[in-house]
Amino acid sequence: MPRLEFTLDQLRDRALIVRRDIITLLAHSQSGHSGGPLSSADFGTVLFFHEMNLSPERPDAAERDLWHFSIGHVTPVIYSLMAERGYYPLKDLLEFRTFQGHLQGHPSKHDTPGIDVSAGSLGQGLSVSCGMALGSRMDGSPRRVYCVMGDGEQQEGQIWEAAMFAAHYKLDNICAVIDYNRKQIDGDVEDVMGIAPLADKWRAFRWNVIEADGHDIASIVDAFALARAAKGRPSVILAHTVMGKGVSYMEDDYRWHGVPPTKDQAEQALRELGTSFDAWTGRLRSHASRAVAPAANGAA
Amino acid sequence: MSQASPISPPGSGAPPSLAKPEMKKTREGFGHGLVELGETNPNVVVLVGDLSGSTNVSYFAERFPERFVQVGIAEQNMMCVAAGLAAVGKIPFLATYGAFASCRAADQIRVTVAYTDLPVKIGGAHGGISVGPDGATHQAMEEIAIIRSIPNMRMVVPCDYWETKKATLAIAGDRHPYYLRFGRESVPVVTTPDTPFVIGKANTMREGKDLALIACGVMVYEALVAAEELAARGIQARVLDMHTLKPLDEEAIVRASRECGAIVTAEEHQIHGGLGSAVAEIVVRHHPVPMEFVAVHDRFGRSGKPEELMAAFGIKAPDVVRAADRVLARKTK
Numbered sequence: 001m002p003r004l005e006f007t008l009d010q011l012r013d014r015a016l017i018v019r020r021d022i023i024t025l026l027a028h029s030q031s032g033h034s035g036g037p038l039s040s041a042d043f044g045t046v047l048f049f050h051e052m053n054l055s056p057e058r059p060d061a062a063e064r065d066l067w068h069f070s071i072g073h074v075t076p077v078i079y080s081l082m083a084e085r086g087y088y089p090l091k092d093l094l095e096f097r098t099f100q101g102h103l104q105g106h107p108s109k110h111d112t113p114g115i116d117v118s119a120g121s122l123g124q125g126l127s128v129s130c131g132m133a134l135g136s137r138m139d140g141s142p143r144r145v146y147c148v149m150g151d152g153e154q155q156e157g158q159i160w161e162a163a164m165f166a167a168h169y170k171l172d173n174i175c176a177v178i179d180y181n182r183k184q185i186d187g188d189v190e191d192v193m194g195i196a197p198l199a200d201k202w203r204a205f206r207w208n209v210i211e212a213d214g215h216d217i218a219s220i221v222d223a224f225a226l227a228r229a230a231k232g233r234p235s236v237i238l239a240h241t242v243m244g245k246g247v248s249y250m251e252d253d254y255r256w257h258g259v260p261p262t263k264d265q266a267e268q269a270l271r272e273l274g275t276s277f278d279a280w281t282g283r284l285r286s287h288a289s290r291a292v293a294p295a296a297n298g299a300a
Numbered sequence: 301m302s303q304a305s306p307i308s309p310p311g312s313g314a315p316p317s318l319a320k321p322e323m324k325k326t327r328e329g330f331g332h333g334l335v336e337l338g339e340t341n342p343n344v345v346v347l348v349g350d351l352s353g354s355t356n357v358s359y360f361a362e363r364f365p366e367r368f369v370q371v372g373i374a375e376q377n378m379m380c381v382a383a384g385l386a387a388v389g390k391i392p393f394l395a396t397y398g399a400f401a402s403c404r405a406a407d408q409i410r411v412t413v414a415y416t417d418l419p420v421k422i423g424g425a426h427g428g429i430s431v432g433p434d435g436a437t438h439q440a441m442e443e444i445a446i447i448r449s450i451p452n453m454r455m456v457v458p459c460d461y462w463e464t465k466k467a468t469l470a471i472a473g474d475r476h477p478y479y480l481r482f483g484r485e486s487v488p489v490v491t492t493p494d495t496p497f498v499i500g501k502a503n504t505m506r507e508g509k510d511l512a513l514i515a516c517g518v519m520v521y522e523a524l525v526a527a528e529e530l531a532a533r534g535i536q537a538r539v540l541d542m543h544t545l546k547p548l549d550e551e552a553i554v555r556a557s558r559e560c561g562a563i564v565t566a567e568e569h570q571i572h573g574g575l576g577s578a579v580a581e582i583v584v585r586h587h588p589v590p591m592e593f594v595a596v597h598d599r600f601g602r603s604g605k606p607e608e609l610m611a612a613f614g615i616k617a618p619d620v621v622r623a624a625d626r627v628l629a630r631k632t633k
Contacts, residue, residue: 066387066388108415109415109416109417110416110417116387117383117384117387117412117416117418118411118412118415118416119411119412120411120415121407121408121410121411121412123376124376124380124407124408124411124412125380127376127377127378127379127380127381127383127384127408128380128381128383128384128387128412129384130377130380130381130384131380131381131382131383131384131385131386131387131388131392132384132385132387132388133384134369134381134384134385135345135384135385135387135388135389135390136388138345138366138367138390139388139389141388157376158374158376158377158380158408161374161376161377162377162380162381164372164374165371165372165374165377165381168372
């Protein structure tokens with residue numbers, strides 16, 4: 001189960017595809033979160049198409065790396081990454097948040113193949129990842145565990161219980177990523193409940209802290225490599241991002257945290273992303289079988 | 301009914317004495333059960349939130365330190381770490397006081413453990429008013445109501461040392477999440493090592509057709525004592541040990557309802573949402589009969605000796621007898 005070998009340009013193209021998926025599925029569902037999925041799209045793409053050993057055709061393969069989005073509300077990016085990686089057909093994205101579809105508003109193990117642990121209540125995911133990492137170490141498994149958190153989520157006390165735990169047990173097989181877009185549903189994180197100085201907090205909890213430009217593919221690739229090399233302590237990547245990244249009218253605006261674009265807004269967004277609503281809907285609809293081996297091709 | 305002893309649990313072996321019962325801690329049964337599991341199942345791991353001694357997981361910790369995880373005072377983290385361990389194939393048992401396991405970590409149980417349906421086994425120690433001197437904050441009396449309302453959760457409230465040990469072994473073999481509730485104090489032993497324990501199957505501890513006493517936990521003993529007193533007055537009470545709160549033994553409840561015509565439930569738990577409520581849900585649907593509820597009536601506990609607290613909060617054998625008299629008066633109307 002080798003990792004994929006994509007060039008940086010190919011990863012950038014993938015991230016663009018994922019952003020188109022996000023906008024299109026949100027436009028169809030008319031329900032769901034826009035801002036966080038777009039800010040997570042670049043590091044999410046690096047995770048799914050570069051960093052992790054995955055086996056979408058055998059989602060429970062023992063030797064795979066494990067990933068868990070503690071921010072369950074960013075399902076538009078999670079589901080797009082999974083579909084593009086071949087966990088299920090792309091057309092399933094068009095049934096996001098519907099009764100007949102399998103893509104729940106927040107990730108559900110028993111609805112969606114490839115989800116290991118359900119999520120949706122903030123603050124719990126790092127603890128779950130700690131359990132996965134500790135259990136993997138007990139088994140002598142080389143697998144790594146990736147946990148994606150939000151910056152607003154850092155306000156949850158359980159995060160810091162888990163931070164203490166991972167450092168205490170020297171879980172160097174954990175790599176956490178924080179989508180540091182500085183916005184949450186009620187406004188700027190520092191206005192709602194300040195979390196700064198975030199890097200210092202994690203350092204004080206004895207983590208290896210890596211800062212990265214969350215929209216620079218090369219910076220993200222390097223950050224994951226640094227995390228992989230760190231021994232004896234867990235790593236956290238502070239991915240500095242912009243909420244709504246890639247869609248001009250959404251960027252850096254907290255009001256796009258939890259709402260989808262209208263059809264017209266989606267059309268504009270998809271134009272900015274180099275396609276159209278009908279064209280991208282058609283692409284998703286025509287993929288009725290799993291893209292088992294995603295081609296390392298361009299965004300066209 | 302056995303003449304040698306008023307207690308006749310199913311299975312072989314000498315029946316325990318009701319008048320001078322052997323006293324053992326249910327939490328010892330949990331601790332000993334875990335050690336036995338540790339020897340037979342390499343996937344069993346144990347987590348604790350800084351309460352190794354009082355939950356008796358220290359026995360496992362001494363024998364299997366490589367599979368023992370001290371989490372510190374962080375119950376919410378512990379619940380989700382257990383879930384992560386379960387997600388990679390472990391069978392995690394965690395231990396803390398029931399007040400913290402069921403209330404503080406309720407969201408973690410609901411979202412991460414139960415919604416994912418992971419085989420996390422929650423050991424909730426110090427259940428009930430019989431916790432004693434620690435007082436209200438440490439006397440968990442809401443767990444049944446909380447846990448049984450969460451989909452995918454299973455729940456066992458064993459009555460004594462042997463049943464706790466057997467329940468510990470049994471729930472390890474089931475792929476679903478469980479909450480196991482046990483107590484602090486030594487309580488009467490009313491079963492034997494041979495008494496069968498089947499998840500979801502109530503044990504008939506005493507036969508009778510005038511009324512049914514349906515109990516769980518330490519209240520099984522109180523119900524047996526009450527049944528003995530009723531028998532002296534010519535009233536034959538059936539006593540059911542309803543050790544599994546979920547899935548509930550509906551068949552045994554409906555049979556008791558049909559054959560006895562009156563039911564008293566007895567539990568060391570708040571009256572709202574506990575065993576009594578669970579039994580009533582079945583009774584009203586299938587065969588309504590008069591019911592009375594022996595439970596704590598919507599009050600917080602307080603400090604005191606276990607025995608005096610149980611009496612003060614109305615959950616001793618005489619309270620069961622009084623409830624039986626009330627329900628029988630309604631039955632014959």
